Amino acid sequence: MSYSTALSLTLPSLTSDARHQLLEKQPLLSLYEVFATIPDPRSKHGLRYELAYVLTCLVAGFLCNCDSTLAVAEWCRDQRLLLIRLFGPRRFLCPSDSLYRKLLPRLDAEQIECALADWIRRTLQATLDDPIALDGKTVRGGRSDKHSAPHLLSFRTHHSQETLLQVAVSEKTNEIPVAQALLPCLPVDGRVFTADALHTQKDFMRCVDALGGKTVLTVKNNQPTLYADLTAYFADPHASFAQDSTLDQHRGRIEKRSIRVSTEMNSYLADWPLIEQVAELTRTVTVRKTGKTSHEVVYLITPLTALEASPQRLLALVRGHWSIENSSHYVRDMTFGEDRSRLRSGQASQILATFRNLAITLIHRQGSSQIAATRRHFASHPHLAFRFLLPRSVAQQ
Known part of the structure; x- marks a missing residue:
């Protein structure tokens, strides 16, 4: 029995430019394959779980109504037969809560954000004129004795509700310069950007x-x-x-x-x-x-x-922004239990927030706005959750 999965991990850890070029050539890469391009900080000696496998299980668990790494680990044990069917027999099948707690703080949140942002843009379902909302949120559960709670700025489409990008805002700055610096990384042309009063700045408009x-x-x-x-x-x-x-x-x-x-x-x-x-x-x-x-x-x-x-369109744009702002905070806190999470080491809280955003985006992409109900449905039909994450040939097994 092998240590490694039955899926072929043909993608090495890539730079942002190399991954961008790969996605240009293969826009239908699965998320599992995208995860395989993220640098793994662990030594290869004695490695039990590939990073792509661990992250795929984490996102699948979030889709299936798990709110914590402990719940994901327990869910993996309950889904052993499904994991074997999808990934093949392996000696180490179920990542533990302690593995996630040790691994996530060692990962680079920026590398994960960039990898997912590249994939989201290449597979974007939003129309070319779907407005984009700037949405800031403080992850209160990420506060520790040494560090304040991380503040995250995200960009999300109004109608398709896909999170295009999320970044941490350093304590030494604020959202204003960060948002302006990130605009060239976003699909701006032909779109309307909505934001709260903090971003009512001449430079942002320009x-x-x-x-x-x-x-x-x-x-x-x-x-x-x-x-x-x-x-x-x-x-x-x-x-x-x-x-x-x-x-x-x-x-x-x-x-x-x-x-x-x-x-x-x-x-x-x-x-x-x-x-x-x-x-x-x-x-x-x-x-x-x-x-x-x-x-x-x-x-x-x-x-x-x-x-x-027209006045009618301006009403719709403002309503769309407020809806994104309120629903995003509510869903991540109340449906995913974000502020109850106590995983604070390193950039773990930001990384978990990133995967919650990803899960929400994937649910919206299947045409559902009922996040809690859809997660309960996936909990009863976990093989459907993996269809979002694995290569089509594997997910349909």
């Missing part, structure tokens, strides 16, 4: 514009002069604007969004030369059970012209 994209940005008090100008304009009873509204009822809440959009401020806001439209968005939420109502007013700026973005 960077996106130079790459052929557009932005819809929120204005709050971090831009006090711009915020005051927009507040004053929309408070004027003689202000000229187009308007629209939407009404949603879900989870015991009635949510109304009303937008007023104007092109009259463009020449006045000369120090923001790309602005073509400004808007005031009012969000009113009523809780049916208590009757309590809350109001929120935010302002928007965009280089999209009135012909490119």
Whole structure:
């Protein structure tokens, strides 16, 4: 009986450029094969589990309703027959919780992020005009006595909800320069980028514009002069604007969004030369059970012209961004138990967050927005989860 899997690991550890070239030639590489290109920090002497095998089992476990490395290890023991069928007989079949806890902190999160980002872009299902949202999240469970909780910035498509890229934001900086530096690595041309008020910066708008994209940005008090100008304009009873509204009822809440959009401020806001439209968005939420109502007013700026973005489209773009921001945090925390994870060593918390994002992306790619229900389904039919991860010839066994 062999130490190694029955699958052929023909891909050596690759540089980012080499992997990029490989994906150009073979865009249908499986995730298992992509994992095989990631450098393994362990000595080859006495190696029991290949890195690609360990990572494939981890992602499969996440898809099958496991929230921790301990749960994944237990799940692997329960799926011995399936693992033998897919990977062939081997002496060491079930990676343990201790293996994951020792291995993950030794891996390079950036190398994993780059490998997955390359694969995601080459297999992207999003349409060419699917907007992209910037979404920052702090992994609270990753906090330790020596290190603060890692803050991760991700880029995710609105409609297909595929995570294109995720990076850690160093304690010595913030999301603003990181986002601007990463834009050339993303499919910007022809897309609209949405972001919260932190990224309402002239340089960010210019960077996106130079790459052929557009932005819809929120204005709050971090831009006090711009915020005051927009507040004053929309408070004027003689202000000229187009308007629209939407009404949603879900989870015991009635949510109304009303937008007023104007092109009259463009020449006045000369120090923001790309602005073509400004808007005031009012969000009113009523809780049916208590009757309590809350109001929120935010302002928007965009280089999209009135012909490119009607009030209705601007409402949809903002709603898409808020949906991504809220659902991403909720799913990773509540459905995957991210903040309950206590694996803090090295970059393990970031790596686990990366694989949670990957699992969510894979579920959305099969057309489901019900993450928890789909994970329960995979838990009952684990062979279906492996179809996302293995070469087609193996996954269909």
